[in-house]
Amino acid sequence: MSKRNEHISPADGTDLDSTADKAVKAINKVDDKVTALRRQRMTDPDTLGDKAVKAIIPSLAGLVGGKLFQLVWNSVTSKVHPDLDDDERDRQSGxxxxxxxxxxxxxxxxxxxxxxxxxxxxxxxxxxxxxTRR
Incomplete structure (x- = not known):
């Protein structure tokens, strides 16, 4: 036997086996997760267009609604305080x-x-x- 093999004891061999088993279990766990995610993606009824519609429409509606609210707010507040004479009162209620x-x-x-x-x-x-009816 060579000097290299003399240092390996049976306990060290079983440690390698348990390390390999742990690695295989970890790989199998990742594989199971990938398979579950793939299955979930394949059964998802939303197309890319559906997902875009569900993201874009509320975003644009919120943006447009916010701008409309700001325009209405500015028009109402400009009618309430049309003069520059009441600037001191405006600062206090600002x-x-x-x-x-x-x-x-x-x-x-x-x-x-x-x-x-x-x-x-x-x-x-x-x-x-x-x-689905087609």
Whole structure:
């Protein structure tokens, strides 16, 4: 026997076997996860277009709704304080108006986004139902 093989004991051989078993178990675990993800992707009824519609429509509706809210807010507040003479009063109520605008704008944005999200989801489900009937 060579000097190299003299240093390996039976205990070291079983350690190699257990390490190999652990590696095989880890690889099998990864393989099972990949297989589950592939199965999930293959059974997903959404096409790429469906996913794009469900992402783009609520985003654009929220953006447009926010801009419309800002335009309405600016037109209403400009009618309330048309003069530059009441600047001191505007400065005093400025922080409250800013907080009110932020809260109202956020609430309106959430409302528009939720409604458009529901509409986009209904539209996609309708398209999927039409695809399955063919």
């Amino acid at each position: 922080i409250m108006m800013s907080m009110l605008f932020a809260a109202a704008s956020a609430a309106f944005g959430v409302l528009v986004t939720r409604i458009s999200d529901k509409g986009a989801l209904d539209f996609v489900q309708h398209r999927q139902a039409k695809r």
